[in-house]
Amino acid sequence: MDVDLIFKIAAIGIVVAVLNQVLIRSGREEQAMMTTLAGLVVVLMMLVQKISDLFDLIKALFAL
Numbered sequence: 197m198d199v200d201l202i203f204k205i206a207a208i209g210i211v212v213a214v215l216n217q218v219l220i221r222s223g224r225e226e227q228a229m230m231t232t233l234a235g236l237v238v239v240l241m242m243l244v245q246k247i248s249d250l251f252d253l254i255k256a257l258f259a260l
Contacts, residue, residue, distance in 0.1 A: 215228070
């Protein structure tokens with residue numbers, strides 16, 4: 197697993213947490229929830245891509 201991927205996920209988490217707090221303090225709870233969901237979707241897309249790469253590697257390794 198790349199260390200870069202972990203740093204990217206951590207950076208997205210920090211940015212989303214800060215935006216969430218700013219939006220909640222300004223009284224925009226709905227936008228805060230949407231920002232959190234968008235951050236979650238971005239991270240999940242990154243993970244799905246890496247899992248797909250892993251399955252392709254395993255498939256090539258065992259020549260399936």
